[in-house]
Amino acid sequence: GAVVSQHPSWVICKSGTSVKIECRSLDFQATTMFWYRQFPKQSLMLMATSNEGSKATYEQGVEKDKFLINHASLTLSTLTVTSAHPEDSSFYICSASRGPGTEAFFGQGTRLTVV
Amino acid sequence: GNSVTQMEGPVTLSEEAFLTINCTYTATGYPSLFWYVQYPGEGLQLLLKATKADDKGSNKGFEATYRKETTSFHLEKGSVQVSDSAVYFCALNSGGSNYKLTFGKGTLLTVNP
Numbered sequence: 567g568a569v570v571s572q573h574p575s576w577v578i579c580k581s582g583t584s585v586k587i588e589c590r591s592l593d594f595q596a597t598t599m600f601w602y603r604q605f606p607k608q609s610l611m612l613m614a615t616s617n618e619g620s621k622a623t624y625e626q627g628v629e630k631d632k633f634l635i636n637h638a639s640l641t642l643s644t645l646t647v648t649s650a651h652p653e654d655s656s657f658y659i660c661s662a663s664r665g666p667g668t669e670a671f672f673g674q675g676t677r678l679t680v681v
Numbered sequence: 682g683n684s685v686t687q688m689e690g691p692v693t694l695s696e697e698a699f700l701t702i703n704c705t706y707t708a709t710g711y712p713s714l715f716w717y718v719q720y721p722g723e724g725l726q727l728l729l730k731a732t733k734a735d736d737k738g739s740n741k742g743f744e745a746t747y748r749k750e751t752t753s754f755h756l757e758k759g760s761v762q763v764s765d766s767a768v769y770f771c772a773l774n775s776g777g778s779n780y781k782l783t784f785g786k787g788t789l790l791t792v793n794p
Contacts, residue, residue, distance in 0.1 A: 570724065600781070609685070609770070609784040610725075659724065670782070672717075674724040 568594050570662050572673035579650055579680055587645045587676045589660030595640035596662035600670060601633075604657040616643055650680040683708045687771045687785035694761055694792050702756040702788050704745075704771035712773040714738075714747050714754040715782070719768045728756075728769070761792045 569592040579585045589599060598617050602610040614630075616622040616637035624630045632654075634646040643662070647654055657677050661670040688703040706712065713732045717725040729738030734749035743758045754771060771785040 572724075602784075607786065609786040610782075612781060612783075615781060661725075669727065671727075672725040674722070 568669075568671040570596075570660065570671045570673040572660055572676050574676060575674065576677040577679070579678070581651055581680055582649055584646055584648045585650055585678060587647075587658055587660075587678070589643045589645070589662065589673050591641050591662045591671075594662075594664055596643070597640065597665045598663045598670075599637055599643040600661045600663075601635060601643075601645050602659045602661070604659060604675070610659060613645075647678065650678070652680045654678065655680045683712070683773060683775050683783040685771050685773055685783055685785035687769075688788050690768075690787070691789040691791060694790070696763055696792055696794050697760045698792075700756070700758040700761045700765075700790070702769055702771075702790070704754045704756065704785060706752050706754065706771075706773050708752075708773055708775050708783075710775055712775045714745070715772045715774070716743070716745055716754070716756050717770040717772060717784075719770065719787070721767070725770065761790070763792045763794050766790055766792045 571590045573588045601613045604610045613628045614622045614624045614635050616635050618637050618640050622635035637643040659675040661672045663670040684707045686705050715730045716728040718728045719725045729740040731738040731747035737746045745754050745756045768787045768789050770787045772782045
């Protein structure tokens with residue numbers, strides 16, 4: 567199958583610290599990865615699209631200096647929430663696809679709570 | 682811009698009841714349409730999809746037909762099971778080289794025995 571794994575599943579951090587979330591494609595090479603944010607009872611909002619080896623493309627309104635995305639290999643992308651604040655608390659979900667126009671497979675999500 | 686509007690939940694049904702979850706969309710061009718399902722504690726899984734008008738996507742007893750004239754993609758199942766309890770998301774991809782999805786808010790379905 568096409569398995570995408572996110573780690574950690576949940577994390578609690580103190581305000582002002584940084585948190586890194588990993589997204590791995592376990593059995594395929596992911597040319598493109600997507601990061602979403604989901605607020606309670608809201609839809610998934612696309613934050614950014616990353617292609618392996620190049621800079622991520624951020625959606626309008628997403629602070630690229632706050633949400634750092636790295637896609638250094640074909641099986642791993644990371645999202646780092648820098649200087650986290652309580653308003654960054656949310657559910658973050660990644661997805662990965664083999665290439666342009668192909669199906670994207672989703673990770674199980676990471677629940678971030680900033681206290 | 683693109684948007685997806687789906688039926689507000691939660692939806693609670695008894696086992697073997699008929700299910701409909703409404704979904705309408707706004708998009709430029711000719712989008713592909715999807716239904717994703719998220720079981721408790723798991724990531725989203727593609728349930729079914731349709732890539733052009735009048736296509737019917739089907740999987741696990743669920744069906745949805747791409748209706749361009751009403752810009753709709755309603756999800757249906759004739760007889761739900763307890764194991765169908767999950768959150769269902771309608772989504773569209775307006776094309777282009779990236780698989781960039783626009784999601785609805787999700788509908789929580791609970792099926793009671």
